[in-house]
Amino acid sequence: MDDRTFSVLAEPWFDADSGEWLGRYLYLPLDRSLPRIVSTGPVRRSKRRDEVLEQLRSVRDRDLERAFRTIVLPLEKRPRGR
Numbered sequence: 001m002d003d004r005t006f007s008v009l010a011e012p013w014f015d016a017d018s019g020e021w022l023g024r025y026l027y028l029p030l031d032r033s034l035p036r037i038v039s040t041g042p043v044r045r046s047k048r049r050d051e052v053l054e055q056l057r058s059v060r061d062r063d064l065e066r067a068f069r070t071i072v073l074p075l076e077k078r079p080r081g082r
Helices: 049-057 061-068
Strands: 006-015 020-029 044-046
Touching: 006 049, 020 049, 020 061, 044 049
Parallel strands: none
Antiparallel strands: 006 020, 020 044
């Protein structure tokens, strides 16, 4: 995306408060363009884990780009000037 290279993982988890399974994407920068791994908020949800897993498996590049644009990117720490 843009000038960055990522490996993208999908992560499902159960939210006990809502009683739903949620899924998010983790973006691992391969080119060190970001200081750490970044993740989306929940992008998929269902009452059944299998449904969330299927939704995460059927993702397209366009979906990953759209989800990435929702992330507030961390800023690299810069040395203080005197």
